[in-house]
Amino acid sequence: MLGEETLDLYEVEEHHQDLSDSSQTKKNTVLRSHGRPPWYSEDGLPLSNAFVIGIAGGSASGKTHVARQIVKSLGSVPTIVIMSQDSFYKRHTEEEMKLAHANRFDFDHPDAIDMPMFAACLADLKACRQTNIPIYSFKEHQRLDETKYLYGAAVIIAEGIMALHDPSLRALYDLKIFVQCDSDLMLARRISRDVKERGRSVEGVLEQYLRYVKPAFDSFVHPTARYADIVVPGSDNTVAIDLISTHIRRQMNERAHHFRKNIACRPIDECLNSVNGTHEDSNLILLSQTPQLQGIYTILRDENSSRQDFIFFVDRLATLLIEKAMELLPHRPKVVTTPTDTQCYGKELDIKNICGVSILRSGGPLEKGLQRVLSDVTIGSLLVQTDGKTGEPLLLHVMLPKCIRERHFAVDTWVFLLDAQVSTGASAFMAIRTLLDHGVQQDHIVFVTFLVARTGGIHVIKRAFPKVKIICGSIDPGLRETWIELYHSEGEGQHGTARKVWVVEPGMGHIGDRYYL
């Protein structure tokens, strides 16, 4: 759900475009921004919840419009999601759908909405966990079988006619808004919208309005205005929107914190006192330093090695690392009969799901090794990049396999997390936190990497996530912060921008660039 760094904040990713009618796609909206900075502290625990805004008001009062105006006025903030309560209409029986098509079903009673599910999804998102929300079709008056995966919002706007009705929902909001609109205007807007977008007739809209919508507004919706922190007019509301966005921006600034600088450059002798031989501790596992392995590293470190050799030996090393990682997976006994008709007592993997997740781009060179060992493995990716201004890692894109996206699968999934090296450890830290947010168990994460910097962030990772296993082939002594010049073409010629990076020494240079470019 997180977008790309270059995307404009106002660029909107509509949900499930091909799954339901346009009115629903407009409702649940993820607005992409400039990436998500760390939402956790050095102990690995989420530090700040997402900021949640609840917007209630009559049907067609302008709740969605207000939500979008807030987003526009906020400017450049991390990812925002607008979540509509309309998605949480309950699943209907055939009989109920017939009534709905005859405008004789009451969608405006609080019981029509699955409040516990709405609260549960909102609570997950607020606590930085992923959620999968239902998809509702207004044309069919029915919940569809598909769900929509959401993860990683820093600001959540929950809107709906009953958004302030339920105490369990109100408890989740940091800011409660009620959109106040003239009844005639609401009716006029509703007729226009429902005819255009929800496949309705004017007569049908009026019939439903008089029978259910208006009475429910008076009994259930309007009374919730008393819970609002701010009442916003349904039109001409620029001043209110400005006040709200200023408040949110201030809250977001208070929650910002700096991470990378804190975790880099720590002495770690207590946990890495041996870099030769077969040093192993509870969760940092170094490949046995055989002459063969040292030979591979020598080729990879040599700046004069050809690209062909580099790729060949990276793939070979990746296979050795993954084979080592495989040793950590549980196996159960299995008896087979051999071609000589003899019973043989062997082993087979004893896991439900396994997948790979690459931290892009430099996790990519480990993928071939993973596929050689587990031929049909699914590999997801996380794009983590450094914010040029703050030096903080930013989570820019999340593309995870289904066995992680859904929590009930994630708890039983083993993940081989791939990244070329661990220097400050900030990207690895962010990736591990992301997997934990999805419900993956710490002791089911195996981080596989070519290099670990001895004085880098590895020990912070070990301390925060003591059950995550880290497999590496070398522990390098140096980590240095330096400026590099990045060249790009602009107008007439080449222009350079200086960028601060952390370099592992002796290292292998930029492994992703050497592998792909």
Ligand SMILES: Nc1ncnc2c1ncn2[C@@H]1O[C@H](COP(=O)(O)OP(=O)(O)O)[C@@H](O)[C@H]1O
């Ligand atoms: N301030 C506004 N000015 C002009 N049109 C508006 C305004 N607010 C809402 N609308 C229009 O009214 C209709 C219903 O608004 P919407 O925000 O979808 O209502 P709700 O989410 O409360 O059901 C939409 O067609 C929208 O474009």
Ligand SMILES: O=c1ccn([C@@H]2O[C@H](COP(=O)(O)O)[C@@H](O)[C@H]2O)c(=O)[nH]1
């Ligand atoms: O199947 C359905 C479900 C709901 N409705 C009406 O929708 C509005 C709420 O949506 P808003 O976007 O807040 O207007 C509610 O008043 C229901 O009557 C429907 O017609 N059919």
